[in-house]
Amino acid sequence: DGGITQSPKYLFRKEGQNVTLSCEQNLNHDAMYWYRQDPGQGLRLIYYSQIVNDFQKGDIAEGYSVSREKKESFPLTVTSAQKNPTAFYLCASRRGVSSGNTIYFGEGSWLTVV
Amino acid sequence: AQTVTQSQPEMSVQEAETVTLSCTYDTSENNYYLFWYKQPPSRQMILVIRQEAYKQQNATENRFSVNFQKAAKSFSLKISDSQLGDTAMYFCAFMKGSGGGADGLTFGKGTHLIIQP
Numbered sequence: 001d002g003g004i005t006q007s008p009k010y011l012f013r014k015e016g017q018n019v020t021l022s023c024e025q026n027l028n029h030d031a032m033y034w035y036r037q038d039p040g041q042g043l044r045l046i047y048y049s050q051i052v053n054d055f056q057k058g059d060i061a062e063g064y065s066v067s068r069e070k071k072e073s074f075p076l077t078v079t080s081a082q083k084n085p086t087a088f089y090l091c092a093s094r095r096g097v098s099s100g101n102t103i104y105f106g107e108g109s110w111l112t113v114v
Numbered sequence: 115a116q117t118v119t120q121s122q123p124e125m126s127v128q129e130a131e132t133v134t135l136s137c138t139y140d141t142s143e144n145n146y147y148l149f150w151y152k153q154p155p156s157r158q159m160i161l162v163i164r165q166e167a168y169k170q171q172n173a174t175e176n177r178f179s180v181n182f183q184k185a186a187k188s189f190s191l192k193i194s195d196s197q198l199g200d201t202a203m204y205f206c207a208f209m210k211g212s213g214g215g216a217d218g219l220t221f222g223k224g225t226h227l228i229i230q231p
Contacts (some may be wrong), residue, residue, distance in 0.1 A: 035216045042118075042205055042221035043159075050216050058218070087158060094218070101147055101209065104143055105159035 004106035006091050007020065013078065013085060021109045023091035031094040032074035033103065036060060036087045043090060050072055077099045078111060086113050099109045116141045116208050120222035127196055128230050134181075135191045135225050137206030144213030148182065148189045149219065154202040162204070163190065167211070193227075201229045 005026045008053050013019045025032065035043040049068040063082025068074055078085045091103030091106040117140045127133045129219045140171075141149070150162040165182050172180050181190045193200055203226050207219040 031216060031218075035218075038224070042223045043219070044221075045218050048216070048218050053200070056217070066181075090159060092159075092218075100165060102161060103207070104161065105151075108157050108159075 004091055004093055006089075006106035006109050008109060009107070010110045010112075012112050014036075014114060016080045018079050019111065020091060021089055021091075021098055021105045021111070022104060023074045023076065024072055024092075025074075025093045027093055027095075027104070028071075028108060029093035029095060029104075030071070032068070032091040032096070034064070034066065034074070035092065037090060037108075038087050040114045046076065046089075048113070050073075085111055087111060116143070116210070116220045117128055118206050118208050118220055118222035120206055120225050123223075124226040124228070126228040126230060128148045128197060129198060132194050133196055133227065134193065135193075135204050135227065137189045137222060139187050139189065139206070139208050141187070141208065141210075143210050145214060147209040147211060148180075149207040150180070150189075150191045151205045151207060152200075152201075152202045153205065153224070157207060161206075163191065170190070170201070182204070197227050198229050198231060202227060203222075 007022045015017045033048045034046040036054045047066040049055035065077045094103045119138045146167045148165045152162050160181045163175045177194045179192045203224045205224045206222040
């Protein structure tokens with residue numbers, strides 16, 4: 001099946017710990033995104049990448065880092081500098097303009113600080 | 115910067131009724147895309163419908179249709195013959211056309227739609 005796979009589904013982080021959320025897509029999309037969702041809120045953009053080895057900060061990048069070494073993969077690291085990391089995280093990828101320019105989402109990952 | 119406003123935090127209708135969800139946006143762009151996404155309790159974000167700003171014709175997908183008023187910057191979603199499975203959060207989202215939409219979507223805060231049996 002083609003799609004976007006996020007893992008793990010649930011993750012617990014201790015104070016001061018870095019954790020990495022995985023995102024893999026086999027849709028051959030060039031652009032990938034990470035969004036954060038807090039209760040009762042819409043989605044806010046953390047980072048995005050248009051091509052391999054290139055990425056840009058979104059609206060709430062502080063305390064997060066990403067890499068894009070392969071087209072299929074866009075992992076997100078939540079660092080200890082992120083003071084309030086408990087949230088639902090969604091990875092997404094985008095079809096190109098010629099194919100409708102639409103963004104599709106993975107199933108998400110829950111991160112909880114313990 | 116773009117903003118998207120959904121003024122109805124929650125709505126509740128009876129099964130089989132028609133319901134309209136409101137969305138307004140603010141932008142200085144002339145070329146853009148608008149979307150409605152559905153997020154059921156599973157939290158999966160599902161694309162419902164999309165609209166290109168340059169198209170005057172309103173988009174339709176089965177029971178879902180939009181009323182796109184470009185001058186008023188309004189993009190409402192109409193769900194006809196509502197079903198229990200339509201119960202979900204609905205998010206309106208904006209994407210710039212310039213740059214090919216590279217910097218992603220700007221979301222509203224969502225409307226929680228409840229379909230009552």
